[in-house]
Amino acid sequence: MSKSKTSQLNPDLSHAVSKNRLVGLWRLMGGYQFAYLGATLSLALAAGAKTATYLLLRHFVDRILGQGQTGLLPWVAAGFVGFAALEGAFTFLSGRQAAFTAEGVARRLRNYLFDHMQRLSFAYHAKTPTGDLIQRATSDVDALRRFFSEQAIGVGRIILLFLINFAALLSLHPILALISVIVVPFVILLSILFFRQVNKAYEAYQEQEAVLSTTLQENLSGVRVVKAFARQGYERAKFEDVNREKYSRGRRLLVMHALFWPISDLLCGAQMLGGFAFAASMALTGAISVGTYLAYAGLVVWLIWPMRMLGRLIVQTSTGLVSYERVREIIRQEREPLDEAGHTPTGDVRGAIQFERVCFEYDPKVPVLKDISFRCEPGQVVALLGATGSGKTSLVNLLPRFYEYTRGRVSLDGIELSHYPRRYLRRQIGIVEQEPFLFSRSIAENIAYGVGREVPQGEIEAAARAAAIHDAIAAFPEGYQTIVGEKGVTLSGGQKQRVAIARTLLKNPRILIMDDSTSAVDTETEAEIRAALEALMHNRTTFIIAHRIHSVMNADLILVLDKGQVVQQGRHARLLEQPGIYRQIFDIQTRIEVELEREIAGAAVELVED
């Protein structure tokens, strides 16, 4: 793909952010502006050709029929066909250019938003609901597409038709022309008012549609409850209420339409008839020729009737403008640079990490990490222990620069972390989460997801074997090509975790972050996962977010976190000697085992007593 083509598809749209919405929309069209102007120009030419058809009719009636110059007939006939062809050609051209612009702008915007969103910071994603982002990237982009392809051009079309035909009428007879448009401002006003109301009524209708869907959905997903309480009759009545409300809202919408169209018909019809009567009496007195009358009668149609639609387009245009604002909100967000850095490392990191009085907060007033200091050597295992909200996840999130620490210093192999490019850093770090996210594609693709190159099947299988998931995958009918997720098989929590381990093994990072939670998994798989994790940890600097003493006992360094601070650190044996959280946890776990023994022994005694 050539460079220019690439920039055409993936340009930088950040300049399309503008306070003035029309300016913003104009910039959003960057590169398509000429095409769009061409579309508008074509519209004018098409309108001109239509007008010319009626002028030709005038000529035809006055000269040929009136004066009997039948020799010109073939030329006139050809003229009709020719003008029609011109009109058709330009109409087509205009539609095509408008579509070219609208679809092109929409595609570019979709691509840009997609890329932009994945490069926005975590801080942004954490505070923005997914549904809202998707809504803006789909519905609002579509509204913008319609703005370019239908609304803006539609308004232009009606105005051009009016101007050109009005100019033609003026040239035929100025007074007649002025008399013929008396009703136009009223029609425009009426149609704007009407469509504004209709918009509201339509929203109310749509709201009820949503209520109806919810009621239906709740009934369907709660079918067991409905049946268990034998509440079918009650549910029918409930649905009927909702259904009837939708019916009556639909009816309200309908009455508005049923009134608007005949009323505007009447307005336009009266105007036409008045014009006809006036023009006809002029023709009677010979003030205008018969041909002029006929041309007038043809032209005036295009002056009046399209005005009824103007209101609709104008009302819709305003939704396009609102959509622009909503999309602009996303575009104006700063991206997180991936490659910008003060230090360009060559080769892999070793994995020596040092935290010096590191502080971090999401919100300036609420500290999340306070004065964290520790160091670890390449290949060591660091375990983090602490309650929910104690800062374990926030601490490891600093390593791949998902978030930036706000004070203190983190160094990796002696160089400050913020000097490393994010892309490089993330390539060096592997993460295995508690509930790993898999993509709805094949298992093979999921395993090879993080590598960024073609991976031979053998390598994928080797990684799967090491992660103790190969057998499970092979048992699926489609093996490694099995699609994961909604449209395919649902993997259990343990299977997902092992696929994620295989994914990380293949990526082969120098630093590893993992969550040891296997609470949802039964005992056999727990052992398998444990073995797989050990294979993964081998020879890498590892951070474990630990949930039980069992998995921290062998760590080279245990950090006990409480409310964002390291309250204890050291090895297992040393921490046991100190009073503190660590010993408390250890004691409780020991006590649980003792009580378990006692309980079972007790049951045995009870039986004897029986």
Add this chain to the structure above:
Amino acid sequence: MAHVEFEEEEFQTQFNGQTLRRILGQTRPHWKWVAGFLAAIAVVSFLDAYLTFLHKRLVDEGIMAHNPAALQSIVTQYGLLILVQAAAVFVMIYLTGILGERVRYDLRQKMFNHLQDLSLSYYSRTPVGWIMSRVTSDSDRVAELVTWGLLDSTWAALNIVSAAYFMLRINWQLALIVLAILPVLIWVAIQFRKRILAQFRNVRRLNSRVTGAYNENITGVRVVKALGREDANAAEFGGLTSEMYRSAYRAAWLSALFLPAVQIISAFALGGIAWYGGLQADLGLITVGGIQAFVSYVTFMLWPIQDMARVFSEMQHAIASGERMFSLIDAVPEVVDRPGAADPGTLAGDIEFENVDFYYEADKPVLRDFSLRVRAGEAIALVGPTGGGKSTIANLVCRFYEPSRGAIRIGGQDYTRLTLQAIQSRIGVVLQTPHLFSGAVRENIRYGRLDADDDEVEAAARLAGAHDFITTLPKGYDENVGEGGNLLSTGQKQLISLARAVLAKPDIFIMDEATSSVDTLTEALIQKGMEQLLSGRTSFVIAHRLSTIRRADRILVIEGGRIAEAGTHTELLRRRGHYYRLYTRQFRHQLEQAYDLNRMTGVAPA
């Protein structure tokens, strides 16, 4: 995979006349409206053509004949007819619209009512989304066809016929030129519409993939960033949008070509009129007004043709919608009342499974030769691995399903001889994933017994241990629980669904992991309520909470569709088998919770 069968069949090649008749039949109850709007359409389309003819007379009899009196009378007539037409337009839009809304209403209600009768097996093999689109979008599309589709096609046909009539009256030779072009125009129009529609459907399909891609990339943004997939994903997504661009662009320029193409074809008619009409006028065979009328007729013939093409090309899809919709309406419920089924007024007595086989899908038996006798008032705990058959047993007792072979007796009587209402209204079921309906807390509890007063509702909530948390809600019992109850935590929802079942005062009680997400403190709170609830009632409890299991009169370990172990808590523990293993694991978990260890180590509550 089950979902494959439910992919929307987008292309319907066969034209099914029977379905079309059945679709049109939906309007039968409202035939007066249909008759009314058809009459209004006839007036409107006739007047459309007649007004043009009147205009011709205005030119010929008024202007050309220099007759001001004729001019005045024609203008008056024209004015009156505009009024008549406006009135007819009002009637036409109003009646069509109201009929459309009414047919939608009828169809939705008919489907909904039928859905209430369908058995659980229908729901387990039919995705909710599939049913939803039948009730919402398919009913819309069908209603659209019998109303606006009918209106457009009738209007278009009548419009063309009346225009043809007046053209023939004005000058039959010229009329024939125009009418010869007509079929060509219609054919071209239909071809266009078909191709445009096909592209649009493709765009819709791609659009949902684009939305899916957005969704996945945003929800998985952490993995995307961690694995540095930004560039690859953007490139992949670009492929998708390019495909969408091509279809959308193609649809757009086909649409842009459509009108001009039709216009150019009709321009030949216009040219013909000018040429031939000019010659005829010379001979005095056609008037100026006549030529003008022809020009008008030809110019405005575009609209009926466009409408007809639209209706015809969309009809096939409406028929396909109709077929899918009727497949829902025609689905036969599997579990129904047998002829002569009775309601004994109570569900007392032993419950007996006699050599029951059961499978959801043929060849995959869930229960095989399963026999069990539960004495009246006995509390049974069902434990065992997921998929072992515990929930199936509960489903069979509720008669959500019936045994594939063998029989279930209640009080010695085969339960298929009772009505469904008799069984299901006397069994209280509390599920692990409690389902609430949007609305107030109070209404959700009252669902258990619709005529219960507020005091009874509250008493039930107290018994279920829900009262305390409900009173802390800002609006107490009037608090809205949100869609599907999702403004509450799972534990809170479980308590409310427990209260709901308590209020129902059932004879038999079934709890499927009903309090799994309730915290330990609340668990202790509801202990007493539960005891009161279960005392004297036959109950089946699927549970992992030890206190609940221990209290049972009999514990059944269900594995692979069979009873692997049965006995009381102490007996089973002593045996050191399946139950022992389950128990120790569970015991450990529970102690960890009791000592608040999970909070200290940050384990999310299961």
